[in-house]
Amino acid sequence: MSADGRPAYRRVLLKLSGESFKGTRGYGIDQEAVDYNANQIKMLHDLGVEVGVVVGGGNIWRGSQAQLEGMDRVSADYAGMLATVINAMSLQDALERRYSVNTRTQTGITLQQIAEPYIRRRAVRHLEKGRVVIFAAGTGNPYMTTDTAAALRAMEIEADILLMAKYNVDGIYATDPRKDPTAKRYDFISYRDAMDQRLGVMDATALSLCMEHQLPIVVFDLSVPDNIARIIRGERIGSLVAESAPVT
Secondary structure (H helix, E strand, C coil): CCCCCCCCCCEEEEEECHHHHCCCCCCCCCHHHHHHHHHHHHHHHHCCCEEEEEECCCCCCCHHHHHHCCCCHHHHHHHHHHHHHHHHHHHHHHHHHCCCCCEEEEECCCCCCCCEECCHHHHHHHHHCCCEEEEECCCCCCCCCHHHHHHHHHHHCCCCEEEEEECCCCCEECCCCCCCCCCCEECEEEHHHHHHCCCCCCCHHHHHHHHHCCCCEEEEECCCCCHHHHHHCCCCCCEEEECCCCCC
16 A cells, blocks of 8 residues: 555556356356455455456356367457356356446447446446446457457556466476476566567567556466555565566
């Protein structure tokens, strides 16, 4: 927190992978995992932070795999968008039912019976009123990942930072730490170095957007319960991707 007790960030965009919804299951939605994600978001909300969330859908559908099996790429991507909407609905229910956090879901494709269409000004107004906004269905366009959606929505709502939540991975490594115990972990890395070294922080389009608009990214382990709150308090958790290292 700052010297006057305010959070280090006013507005954040949290990216949750589809895998975070399956918990210990190999597939689908685990309610305990959903409730955990909702509780982490509630922590941010209780700290007075305005929270936008982009959800993935890989726990239900992987368009890349469907394409390899012969499905049309565009159709596979739209199916993936629907998977993210299912995750968004489950997360919204947990936030409102278990934690009494007012939440709105907006989608990049029209599903008017169950969610609002994405409208930037409306999303910002929800945030200003203290509502959590979940952005589902990616950008609404095929060939675009939910990482790209996270970068785009973060810039559109003028988030101060993009939080890339990982599970049992505490940052960015030079090589896979599960295969190489000596892998170097980066506390900080520049956008350009992350792109040049192909470290898999996010897809290249998303990373380029963040670099162009100077949007800082923190990659961290959400499975550690207090990590997200510590980031909001200004502590150095996980790996920071930015133009230059922060002054210490």
